[in-house]
Amino acid sequence: MNLTIIDYNAGNTQSVIFALNRLGIEPTLTDDFEAIQKADKVIFPGVGEASTTMAFLRKKGLDKLIPTLKQPVLGVCLGMQLMCAHSEENDTTCMGIFSEKVKLFKPASGEKVPHMGWNNITNLKSGIFDESLDNQRVYFVHSYYVEKSNYTAAVADYCQPFSAALHRDNFYATQFHPEKSGKVGAKIIENFINL
Amino acid sequence: MLAKRIVPCLDIKDGRTVKGINFENLRDAGDPVELGAAYSEKGADELVFLDITATHEKRKTLAALARNIARHLNIPFTVGGGIGSIKDVDVCLMNGADKVSINSAAVRNPALIDELSLQFGNQCIVTAIDAKEVNGEWIVYVSGGRIPTERRLFEFAKEMQERGAGEILFTSMDHDGTKAGFAVDALAKLSDSLDIPIIASGGAGNMAHFAEVFTKGKADAGLAASIFHFGEIEISDLKGYLGDNGVVVR
Numbered sequence: 001m002n003l004t005i006i007d008y009n010a011g012n013t014q015s016v017i018f019a020l021n022r023l024g025i026e027p028t029l030t031d032d033f034e035a036i037q038k039a040d041k042v043i044f045p046g047v048g049e050a051s052t053t054m055a056f057l058r059k060k061g062l063d064k065l066i067p068t069l070k071q072p073v074l075g076v077c078l079g080m081q082l083m084c085a086h087s088e089e090n091d092t093t094c095m096g097i098f099s100e101k102v103k104l105f106k107p108a109s110g111e112k113v114p115h116m117g118w119n120n121i122t123n124l125k126s127g128i129f130d131e132s133l134d135n136q137r138v139y140f141v142h143s144y145y146v147e148k149s150n151y152t153a154a155v156a157d158y159c160q161p162f163s164a165a166l167h168r169d170n171f172y173a174t175q176f177h178p179e180k181s182g183k184v185g186a187k188i189i190e191n192f193i194n195l
Numbered sequence: 196m197l198a199k200r201i202v203p204c205l206d207i208k209d210g211r212t213v214k215g216i217n218f219e220n221l222r223d224a225g226d227p228v229e230l231g232a233a234y235s236e237k238g239a240d241e242l243v244f245l246d247i248t249a250t251h252e253k254r255k256t257l258a259a260l261a262r263n264i265a266r267h268l269n270i271p272f273t274v275g276g277g278i279g280s281i282k283d284v285d286v287c288l289m290n291g292a293d294k295v296s297i298n299s300a301a302v303r304n305p306a307l308i309d310e311l312s313l314q315f316g317n318q319c320i321v322t323a324i325d326a327k328e329v330n331g332e333w334i335v336y337v338s339g340g341r342i343p344t345e346r347r348l349f350e351f352a353k354e355m356q357e358r359g360a361g362e363i364l365f366t367s368m369d370h371d372g373t374k375a376g377f378a379v380d381a382l383a384k385l386s387d388s389l390d391i392p393i394i395a396s397g398g399a400g401n402m403a404h405f406a407e408v409f410t411k412g413k414a415d416a417g418l419a420a421s422i423f424h425f426g427e428i429e430i431s432d433l434k435g436y437l438g439d440n441g442v443v444v445r
Contacts, residue, residue: 006282012288012293014265014288014289015265015272015291015292015293016289018265018266018268018291019269021266022269042250047293047315047316047318047319048314048315048316048319048437049307049312049313049314049315049316052313052314078316080256096347108388110391111197112211112390112391112392113391114317114318114319114361114362114391114392115196115197116196116197116201116392116415117197117240117392117415117416118198118200118240118360118364119197119198137198137445139270139271141293141318141361142318143317143318157196166325177271177293179269180269180270180271180272180293181269181270182235182269182270183269185269186269
């Protein structure tokens with residue numbers, strides 16, 4: 001099993017590597033197109049600011065490569081947002097794998113932004129989830145969110161119900177951090193590995 | 196619904212976990228790698244690692260220690276102590292930290308927070324503020340609580356938010372280590388005046404203090420060290436207690 005993490009200076013890469021190590025997987029960290037295309041599974045991590053990160057991906061041509069991948073791809077946090085069409089964070093055009101737009105949370109009743117901490121996920125769909133994960137808590141840290149849509153694979157509620165996960169064809173994405181979500185997160189990563 | 200967070204803190208000196216009272220009289224509290232792994236297993240929501248000697252001593256071994264802790268940790272991990280540059284943050288993240296806590300450097304050079312939040316995202320940057328109430332004013336201290344500054348807690352925290360901090364870790368030096376309860380009035384005022392989450396630190400002595408800090412103190416997270424290290428409160432018991440008292444926990 002060749003699991004590759006796309007190397008582009010995302011802040012949570014090391015945490016993702018450690019999470020995979022705990023499941024007995026030694027991932028390859030690379031930005032080499034051929035190595036990424038040949039991998040069995042690809043993880044696209046992401047922590048940081050949207051426009052800076054997209055500029056970095058464009059410079060490396062990764063913004064063109066990622067949407068063409070055929071194997072299961074898992075985008076995490078900012079990774080998920082960059083797989084959408086557009087982000088309000090510094091008005092950034094993203095990769096458009098999902099047609100959704102990424103919007104800034106607007107607190108309705110004094111909620112703090114970023115949405116930071118452990119929140120429940122419900123309405124689970126797609127192969128990375130299973131029944132045991134319904135209504136479990138996972139760790140979120142984000143100020144921008146993806147609205148609910150046809151691609152929504154999990155729902156969380158903060159300011160309003162939003163997409164905690166997305167799924168389309170071979171593309172999977174979570175707004176939360178499975179690598180930092182305890183045993184629940186480890187199960188989600190395991191399910192992705194077993195796809 | 197978003198849960199309130201329980202955050203054990205490892206104060207590290209010379210590779211060991213230590214804890215003092217009012218920032219002084221340090222005593223040994225055990226092996227940080229073991230403690231970190233045990234807390235994560237027992238249901239801690241996050242772990243904070245503060246190198247309390249960083250500004251004075253060499254830090255290389257601490258990066259290795261942070262890495263060792265992170266390897267066994269499946270919950271968010273914040274590393275702090277002597278961080279003052281993009282390169283320092285990079286080293287922390289490369290060693291498995293998810294967030295960094297900036298303390299003295301944020302007071303001495305507030306623009307650092309703009310720089311770091313643009314580079315790493317707001318969610319990665321915690322500003323840790325140590326403050327003490329003197330004649331009704333909350334004075335911000337630096338260098339591990341040794342040096343008073345011209346800054347005041349509420350205006351400084353607001354500036355940090357505006358510059359891009361994603362979270363404020365406020366330690367009341369008057370309450371730290373006393374086990375007499377958190378600085379709930381100051382915390383509530385801070386929480387009301389900011390839009391970003393607040394981690395309350397200093398003064399936890401029993402389970403009721405946590406219930407109070409989340410309700411009256413309006414904190415988003417409660418941090419404590421010695422009561423967890425010395426087994427006075429088990430995190431699982433604390434979660435049960437808070438749940439019974441209407442506080443949403445994981």
